[in-house]
Every structure is written in structure tokens, then in C-alpha cells.
Amino acid sequence: MKKNIAIVMGGYSSEVNISLTSGNVVYNHLDKEKFNAFRVHILEEKWVALDDKDNEFVINKNDFSFNLNDKKITFDCVFNAIHGAPGENGMLLAYLDLIGLKYTSAPFYQMALTFNKRDTLSVVKEYGIKTAISIYLNKGDTINLEAIINKVGLPCFIKPNNAGSSYGISKAHTKEEILPAIEKAYKEDSEILIESFLDGTEVSVGVIQYKGKVKVLPITEIVTENDFFDYEAKYEGKSEEITPARLTDVEQTKVEETAKKVYSVLNMSGFSRSEYILVKGEPHFLEMNTVPGLTEESILPQQAQIAGISLKELFENAIESALL
Template sequence: MKIAVLYGGTSGEREVSLSTGKGIIKALENKGHDVTAIDFSPEKLVEILELDVDLVFIGLHGKFGEDGKIQGLLDMLGIPYVGSGVLASALAMDKAKSKQIFSLNGLYTAQSEVYDVADSRQVDRVEEEIKKSFDLPFVIKPNQEGSTLGLTIVKEKEEIRQGIEKAAKSDSMILVEDYVQGKEVTVPVMGYKGKEQALPVIEIIPKNDYYDFDSKYKPGGSEHIVPAKVDVQLTAQLQQDAVLAHQLLGCDVYSRVDFIINEKQEPMILEVNTLPGMTPTSLFPDSAQEIGLSYDDLIQKFVELSHKD
């Protein structure tokens, strides 16, 4: 097939996307596809408008890639692509909206509140509201951003202001939520719509205090245990919840669902990643490996799942 791979992009996750893109390109070439590689930028949309390919494989992360915008453009051009469509992408990227959907459908989520910080003059008021509404420790992060960029775990009240300002650099809306102590796990999901299956659960042991950017992407930044050391019943619950979350948002082909298992051994959903990392150190390929699916075979499987006819 003639496949264009969009990677790079302009978000804070550009470096990760460059690595993801290289992996996808190599895998597709190994499988015999004719690959066009595009380091995507909104300023160079003509490259997309002039595409003559059978399929687009989106290897972008963050804004203008994972949020439904590029998907909308490809829809208008009538070019099929791998992964979730406009609405599912936008919902998954909007943490507050997706948490509402999860909560309404019986999935456990941390108590949270969203605040508009577009007007810097409102920061004082927002800071006071957060102080009244949340007990330490809690998390402040951009409502729409990935890879834990702009995230602060607030342990002292003096850190609130700084946390707001840091998150506000990435988004005009910030999300504040209770900090949940526990085991971090993630569950890859893949399959045709309505027939999705969860892959083995992965336990993440970060070298830092939490699973931050360095833990995710630097070699040796975290340890991945596949399958996770959780009992059979909890494993089944995590996999069931992951597939449900994927379906509730209307995701397509693949996603990765992040959880924290709290002290009561309850899986609390954090978010759904519609374009999870596909770098050499990424979680999804690690899980696929456990069921005998090599990196190249995994990428090929996504291509096959993208055929809607």
C-alpha cells in the first residue's frame, strides 16, 4: 500500500513523535509498503492537501495530532487513516470531558475540577477556589496535553500558584484532581469496533516520584512489568474497564488506557491515549510482545484494522 506517515508535529511532544514516526516508517517499509514520511506542521498543510496515498498513519502526539484536528482535515479530503476519528480524539484529549463520561458509566475517577485560566487576572480567584476545594496533595495539569507535560503534584499550599502558571502555559483550561497513591498500570486495546480486546496489563515502575516525561521516554527511566503483578480478578477488571473506556469515547483501531490501582485495590482510570507512543521504549509494543506480536507485526495489524470495507 501507499502509506503516508505523519510524525514530528509542533506540540510539546515533538521529540517523542519523531521517535514514534521513525519506528512506524521502518516497520511499514519492512512490511513492503511504499512509505511517504511527512514531518507535519500546520504551516505546511499543502503537503497533506496534495497527498496521493491509500492510507495515512498518524504518528503525532499532543496538539494538532491527537486532538482530532488532523483527523478532521483527512476526513474532508476523504483520505482514510489509522486510529480514532475526530470526536473520539477530541474527547480523549479533553481530560475533564472524558472523566465525566467515564464517571457517568461506572468507572472510578479521581475527584476533579476544571478551571478557566485564559485571563491571567483570574489566577488569584482560581488559586483561592482550589485551596477551598482540595486537600493536599493534589495534581494540577493542563486539561489538554499529553506526556505529563505541565503537570505538578502539589504537596504544599505555596506550590499552587506555580502549578497553575505551569499548566496555563500549555492550555487555557487546567484540571485539578485528587492525588491518588498507588500502582500505575496501563492497558492497550485494539480491534475492530465492537470487537476490541485488551492486551496484557503493564505495570509501570518509574525511577522518579511519578511517571513523568523522563520516566516515559528516557532509556531506563522506568521499568515495565508485563504482565503486571496483579491478581487474575483485578487483571480481568482492568482489561474490561479499558475496553469499556475505549468504546465509550468511540475510539477506533487502538488506544491505551492508563489507570492507578488505589489502596483499596480499585482501578481508577486516568485517561485514554488515542495515539499512544510507539517508540522503542513504549508500552503498547511491550504488551504486544507478550502475546507474540513483534513491533513490525503490530504496526501491520493496525493497518489491517483500518480497512473498513
């Protein structure tokens, strides 16, 4: 009997349109002979399921069901394609746990932890993972520019603590650029992170659960036309993504081992894509994305393709793993 799958997409953050694109890609690649797939828009103003003609049906939040042609539709599994809140930060997953519905992401605590950049860094540092030097600020904190520069140096990165897709991130080259960058970051989040600049090769590493085992996908090297891998570089073609990355065998082994260790110490499951900077051959962890982009052009699907895993196989594996 075919399983009913809800592909949740949208969300409450700046990443809503990116999520809608990812969710539709998942919907288009799922085998309709195996699954009854429904797109479910989780938006601030409404939760609705869509049929093939984009007709909307209100989701009953008591049990995450809806009525279609006088028949109640319930789900066997939720495929999480929400970037940002409430899918990537764990909020929706805690709700799904409460009503006993399975989902493709890691558990809600792991999602909440990895969505919080500074908490994630605090955990991985305890396991010997190298990171940038960092300073944390909450909105309203006194800003001491001299202390910031003395600790992290220039240039430095200012980023929202809880945000994705490079929204609100700036690279400050001078003292004068720090305050405007802080204000930009605060527009996305009330907590911010200021990090030292790491001069080296940037790589992105997908680690997933595949057929019951943790699998490190081929590594992608990021070469951006811009000052850093910002929104424009990620989504508007201002970067080159080279897979597999141009690394030595030693560098590749170090990155793979570090990525697998980070996945393990954070108790992850499901999809993940983490960013690293190789400084003098040593990988430095930046952050982890637990709902990475899932379009044909996105990094993790590119890596899976090179590993011989099609989008259809990638998405079906996620569902089958969740249903175990």
C-alpha cells in the same frame, strides 16, 4: 498492487520530537513489499513528504498529494503518529475526512474528546467509571486556594487539560506549591485540571482493534523513581515498567474489564493506552492516549510483543483495519 501509505509525524505541540521518533519506527517496520511508505512531516512551518534520502517534497493540501520525479503521488491511507496537535486532537483527521482519505486513528470526534481530559472524565463518570476528585480552571479564573485544598486535598496534581507526555504536570504537596504549578500548566494550555492524589498501584493498559476484535493487551505496572510518572520517568529511564503487572487475578480482571468498557463507551477504534490507579483493588481511570508512543521501548509496543504481536504485525494490522 502495493498501497501508498503516508506516515504523518511531527505536529504543533511540545511532543514534536517524540512523534518524529515514533513515526520513523513505524516507517522502518512496515513491509516494503506490501506498502509504499512515505514519511510526512506535519510541522507548523511546512507539510512535506520525505524520500529515502530525506529529500523534501511539498504536500498539496488540496488533496494531500505530492510530486515525485514528475509523478503525482496520492495516498491510500494515513498512519497517524502525531502525538498532540493536530494528530491526536482530531484536527488533521477532520481534514482527512473532508478529502475522503482513510487513516489509522479513531474518528476525529473521538480523538478530540479523549484529548480533552476533563471532557473524557465527564463522559466515563456517567458510566460508573471511578476517577479522582477534580477541579477545572480556565486561564483568567479566580483561584481560591482554600477551596481547591478543601475539595481535592494535598498532595494534588495540576495538569494541562489538552497536552500529553506529562508536559506541564506538577504534584503539589503544599499550599505554596499550587500557584507555581498552575502557572506551569498554563504554559501548555489555557485550560487546566486539578486532581486529588490517588494512593495505589499505577498501571497502563493498551486496548486496540486487532483482527476485527477489541483486544486488551497485557497490563504494565509503572514503578517510578520520581514523585510521579513525569516526562523524565517516561522518556529518560527514571521508571520501571513491569509487564505483565504484578496484580492478583481479581485485580487483573477488574482492570481489563474497566479498560474494555472505557474503550467501548468512548466509541474508540485503533490504538489506545489508558492509565489507571488501583486504590484498594479498584481501578480509577486517569486519562486515555490515542496516539501512544510507538518506539521499541514504548509501553504499548512492549505489551503487544508480550501478547505475541510484533511491531510489523501491529502496524500492518492498523493499516489493514483502516482500509476495510
